[in-house]
Amino acid sequence: MMKLLCGGVIFTLVLSYYIYMPLPASVSEPWKLMLVGATFRTATHLADLSHSLGLVHHVRVLNLAVTSFESFVPLEFEDLQTEDTEFHGVQVRVYMPQRRDSTLRRAVVFIHGGGWSLGVPKLGSYDLLCRKMAVKLNAVVVTVDYRMVPDVHFPVQYEECLQAARHFLQPDVLARYSVDPERVAVCGDSAGGNLAAAITQWIGQDSRDNDVRNSSVDHLKNDSRDDVQDSSEGGGIRFKLQVLIYPVLQPLDFNTASYQQNWGVPILYRDLMARYWLEYLGADASLLHTVLLNNHTALDESRADPHRSKVDWTSMIPQHMRKHYRAVFPRTGSPSVLRDVPAMLDPRAAPLLAEQEILKMVPGTYIMTCEHDVLRDDGMMYVRRLELAGVSVTHRHYDDCFHGCVSFAFWPSYFFVGIRAIDDYIAWLHTHL
The missing domain is CATH 3.40.50.1820 (Alpha/Beta hydrolase fold, catalytic domain)
Structure with a gap:
């Protein structure tokens, strides 16, 4: 009986340690968020393990978990x-x-x-x-x-x-x-x-x-051009x-003030967002560390120059949100990234x-x-x-x-x-x- 009790206590402590994570004091309903975060982390770990073993792509495992969770949501607004x-x-x-x-x-x-x-x-x-x-x-x-x-x-x-x-x-x-x-x-x-x-x-x-x-077309029609076709249809x-x-x-700056401040806040972590970007753009997953350091948009990367002012958060967000955070752009980086993944600069x-x-x-x-x-x-x-x-x-x-x-x-x-x-x-x- 004592062994069972001790085992239960140890299991509870381990579970609590796994679920608990420090969150900002102002976040809404923190314990609920911890539970959701722990659930998502578990699914992510299982997905990554399956992927590393060559069993199935990690996204398919995560989508299975999402589908299973969503199936518990009851149907409302039936009219x-x-x-x-x-x-x-x-x-x-x-x-x-x-x-x-x-x-x-x-x-x-x-x-x-x-x-x-x-x-x-x-x-x-x-x-x-x-x-x-x-x-x-x-x-x-x-x-x-x-x-x-x-x-x-x-x-x-x-x-x-x-x-x-x-x-x-x-x-x-x-x-x-x-x-x-x-x-x-x-x-x-x-x-x-x-x-x-x-x-x-x-x-x-x-x-x-x-x-x-x-x-x-209207101008040409007014000039009596009968051969002009109306292009307004559809x-x-x-x-x-x-x-x-x-x-x-x-995807040019993974070190904005909010990325630096909230890198570990569930459910979207900084490294996870970078992974999503790389997968969406069909880029090599090995670039993760490079983009997290902003090496792909280092100051010597001329391809990024026309767009730097568009992502200059130091001038576009209020001081109270910038806080003590500073822009992170290395002097030299990895110019091959934007060359090999040009979609990073595509407004689409x-x-x-x-x-x-x-x-x-x-x-x-x-x-x-x-x-x-x-x-x-x-x-x-x-x-x-x-x-x-x-x-x-x-x-x-x-x-x-x-x-x-x-x-x-x-x-x-x-x-x-x-x-x-x-x-x-x-x-x-x-x-x-």
Whole structure:
């Protein structure tokens, strides 16, 4: 009996040691976050072990764990009609409220996060989130089930989200779902925020180019050129708004103040975010240590020079958030990285690197950032760049929030800060969309 008791005490102590981790005093519901963090760490360790033994890619193990967890989330908001279909060959689910009237509805295109690798958009928390948006906004919600790592890499995820969005924005498709073409928004969290920002930039630029072409056509028509064809068919509709929830926007600096401050805060650790980037861009995993040191953007790397001001967090985030942290850019580094992985400088992968002329075409924006998140400064720099481009930006920062909180706003992982964050951005959409 004494041995059993001692064994129980030792097991409890070991378990407590494994679960416990020091967290910032201001983080919301720290013990819940410790439990979630320990669960995710366990899944990550098992995935890495399986990968190292050559059994299965670690992402597949993690996705299995995510799917198993999401299956416990109960279905709510059942008064909806759902349709699983394809938009230009891309899998999507369309949520349509049962309540109908003669007026056209608003709509939201939702793109899920998960490091371009994880996530089950038609199950669990993301499914419930889309249902909640559809009911609260009385809106048509489209969730994009894009393919992910390890099956595909950049630019496939970007292209599939763009294809699905462009298909939905066609006048005949919007009419089929009774959607007002002037009231369509795009929303995404984390890597989904990255994809949402990137496709919004492209659609804004494409709409501008289409307007220019149409203006030229009208001018030529006025000159009685009968042989001129109208190029306006099938184009011109753009998003009215975008909502970016703790978006990941750049891979050039893994030592921003928020990366330095929150490197070990669950659920998104600094080294894990760098791994996600390398896998998304199809880069060699052995580059992890190099990019964590910012050797890929060392001061002698001329390829990075045109973009340095776009990721200069020392001038774009407030002093009270910079605290004592300093920029980390070695004098000499590894110039082969940007040569071998040029997508690191591609605005389709890193929307923060877009030129100012492109940002001017971005619609009204809501950006959510969390204090205890390595990606905090990505979002804050984008807020500043959009403001400088003349874009109307609503920035909501949560001092007690952590990365991924929106996915933990439903039972069994019930964080009140996640519920508050969801309610806040839905209220903003209700007012502005």
